[in-house]
Amino acid sequence: MVWIALGCLLAGVLCGLFFFPPEVTAFFTGNSERFLWALMFLVGISVGLSKGVFARVKGYGLRVLLLPLSITAASAAAGLLCAPLTGMGPGESMAIASGMGWYSLTGILLTDLAGAEVGAIAFLGNLLRETISFLIIPWIAAHLNHYTAIAPAGATSEDTTLAVLIRCTREEIVVLAVFNGVLCSAVVPVLVRFFYGVL
């Protein structure tokens, strides 16, 4: 899976950079949401075909909150570590890292709050988080455990990276990933503003 992901990503970047005329690029970028919808429908079918998946997820009880809480806390703490390494302020750094892969929102929010350069770093940093997640989720699922495969995905585990998660884990984990993605996405705008405003 990791080779497929890497090959598709590299091929896409090269085509976007050198080969595709603007109208072909526009076809792909303009339809990316439809591709995602088609994929989510297929993923939903897999979940629906799996008997008893919701009962198993219900069995976790409040422990399902551990995944989004851990990922959010770890991302924000990592933001603090990024500050001295990048020469940026702790508030900016934690705000960027709290994007948890939601590059469009974090980029726009921080462009408004902190200016174009911080916004661009937030956009690219979170885009790279999503991209790297595509590549390392298969390894994490195979060598650590299926729950940990959700960790790099952060807020994107409810949509784009869910595609890789369904290939590398199991239906029960997909339901947990959607739950995690919804909660992480809900706190992203709050945390980005909070960290930038307070620190």
Place this chain on the structure above:
Amino acid sequence: MTTILIMFAGVLAGATVFPRGLKKWNGWLQLGMTGLLIFTMGVSLGSRPGFLEELGAIGLKSLIFAVLPILASVALVYPVSRRFLERPDEKEGGED
């Protein structure tokens, strides 16, 4: 929200009308769509105006902001999941 609703429609279809015998085909289609989605992401990255220059100027900082949160999330979620989420009957360390 639309994405979640569409996925929910898929869950309903899978639980009610979708033929179980086509499960494998559904898996292959998912793989194809996943590849298409990642390819599309690459296209949109590569076609960004000034992508290479942007990568050169703020690439290292952005990479740090991508890698450290990933490492920290994995480092925290792994022990938490081992302690609180894994069931004794779960097979670990392999793809399903």
